């Protein structure tokens with residue numbers, strides 16, 4: 001059954017204090033809760049029963065009101081609720097429950113990962129621990145006592161400060177934690193295990209010392225220095241850019257191997273998927289370093305945007321996630337190169353979020369309804385949500401935005417609020433009206449901007465005609481006009497920015513406020529016919545359709561002052577050529593041997609003034625996934641052939657240039673995850689990849705040499721991938737050598753699993769099945785499952801096999817995981833949700849697998865995605 005935003009009601013009861021005791025044990029864990037409950041004065045239901053949430057996996061032993069043990073007739077336990085009809089207006093509810101963390105395969109609530117106990121409570125995991133008002137607008141002060149055998153669990157952690165420690169009568173150890181800040185249950189956390197710690201301190205802007213602790217299993221403690229450094233830089237950045245200071249005396253992070261998502265911002269005790277925390281040069285690629293830095297920052301920033309000010313209900317999820325993603329993106333941009341960061345974020349958005357917007361699960365950043373909230377931790381909520389916050393930043397400017405965020409934090413500190421509250425603070429602090437802009441919160445789908453232009457030489461006026469249209473999405477057949485900020489400038493024939501007059505002001509860049517279905521913008525005093533540079537910095541999450549000629553794109557690529565649009569032009573050029581090749585392939589023609597990218601890349605590679613990271617980004621052709629998103633009807637085999645053809649064409653035409661770039665970009669200093677080094681490595685490896693693709697023998701020896709001599713994972717794994725993807729003779733041997741070298745490093749094994757699964761070979765599916773039987777594979781570990789299934793998804797021949805075997809295999813895994821871990825099972829469905837857009841032969845095969853899944857007894861998670869996809 002779906003829940004609806006419009007049905008929101010304040011809770012009938014509040015829980016002022018929550019006292020929890022966990023008696024941890026390998027076979028059963030007893031949880032005792034003492035909840036200080038009172039009726040909510042704001043509720044209009046003065047005699048409403050107390051209805052607590054609880055999972056089927058929670059066994060109730062006893063319940064008491066104040067000291068009165070309730071007999072069975074006075075309460076009712078169903079699958080997921082505990083109902084007590086008659087209660088006083090204020091009372092202490094004591095509840096004893098039994099749970100089995102060791103059998104918790106959902107990884108929600110309290111579970112075991114390796115040798116430790118840990119929790120994941122967002123969004124609705126706390127109900128798998130004990131009965132509770134498990135909703136974010138019920139905020140409580142938590143005191144938590146953990147009891148365990150100290151020899152096996154010397155480290156016992158929860159939120160806030162440790163206030164007491166001692167021995168129980170039966171010789172176990174207890175530790176009590178108290179968190180002075182009111183919080184919803186989704187921010188609760190507990191960890192117990194035999195862990196190692198890295199200690200550090202941070203002095204806040206007001207001069208308070210905060211103890212920083214990162215915990216891992218013993219063998220990983222040498223890989224958290226970078227995370228600690230990232231944490232300290234994040235703390236400083238949030239003080240400088242947002243004026244936000246940390247509030248407790250201690251901040252802890254724990255790495256766990258089995259985790260459904262990336263990480264979790266529990267108050268004072270963040271829990272991380274180890275893939276988002278551990279880093280060392282030998283085992284971690286540059287990309288993964290940047291991810292660690294971004295996720296550490298993201299979770300830390302949640303302390304204000306999420307914890308001090310939280311969400312009223314889960315429809316408001318983007319309130320904290322969109323804002324916090326915007327904050328972590330800005331942090332990374334300030335730390336490294338802002339253009340490179342923007343390009344990476346935008347390509348991700350345009351590839352994956354645009355696809356979501358065009359599919360059966362499309363939803364606004366503030367959904368109107370859902371069946372299972374876990375399905376809504378989406379790219380729309382996170383990435384498009386961040387774009388919406390970024391547009392507010394563009395509209396108000398940096399200072400105006402800061403005024404707005406200051407007011408938001410001040411006004412709502414300690415509260416659970418809505419997206420409307422966020423926008424109101426922005427409006428009130430700046431005296432602006434964002435009423436129309438707020439449609440971005442309620443309207444799904446990616447708007448399309450159609451732009452045409454004309455130039456009048458006599459009057460020196462240049463006119464842009466802009467129309468906007470948002471395609472229909474499920475339950476939203478018609479759309480209203482949005483307020484879309486379009487940053488724009490004009491480029492002259494000599495590749496110089498042209499000045500113009502708009503609103504009586506001479507300028508070189510303007511923000512056009514597109515806010516009607518059709519609109520005209522006039523630029524005066526334009527000296528000559530310009531090339532428009534539109535949507536600079538990707539100022540709005542829209543599809544822009546202008547109809548640039550190849551020459552205009554080449555001009556923007558080399559001449560635009562906006563670095564982002566230089567990249568964007570190069571991508572558009574490549575997209576045009578690739579889609580052209582796709583058509584030729586489908587028509588059974590020979591693919592063209594002409595490409596303007598060859599000369600474009602040639603001048604790019606010759607220009608030593610350019611940022612190497614940007615050059616590397618421009619060299620990487622639009623991905624299989626992005627081209628699929630752009631296709632009306634998706635033909636994976638044609639897209640693959642087109643990409644391969646164009647790559648080879650470029651590689652063979654510019655063989656010498658790639659060799660030169662490869663040799664010129666060797667990093668000789670000790671490894672650092674610095675912008676400068678990362679840029680060099682990315683360009684070097686991009687060049688190597690083309691050079692090897694050209695078939696040159698010298699290149700083949702160079703890549704094998706790089707594999708053998710590399711002192712860091714970026715270079716080693718790039719070389720290995722190139723060797724495997726180009727099917728060099730050494731591929732088998734080096735894949736085995738790589739596994740042998742790294743089999744003790746779980747995260748590196750995941751990379752090996754992924755590359756093995758994506759490898760194109762005869763009998764691809766047999767290989768995949770063997771991987772899942774491999775002794776180092778573990779289906780209980782989401783990272784390992786994602787590695788293999790993710791690799792399969794990239795393996796076009798195997799996954800999109802015309803006989804449907806790839807889809808059937810995926811469906812088998814979904815059915816298997818449905819019961820075990822519904823969140824993971826539901827995520828695995830994503831490729832199948834695209835079935836309507838696939839070419840007809842594949843479409844039918846995908847659909848029949850969805851129907852096969854639908855015929856099973858499904859979790860809410862999988863049911864929602866599959867039923868919406870088939871609707």
Ligand code: ARG
Nearest residue numbers: 122123261263264265374377
């Ligand atoms: N709030 C976390 C973050 O974005 C994500 C937790 C998601 N958990 C889940 N079960 N869906 O940092």
Ligand code: ZN
Nearest residue numbers: 298302321324
């Ligand atoms: Zn988050």
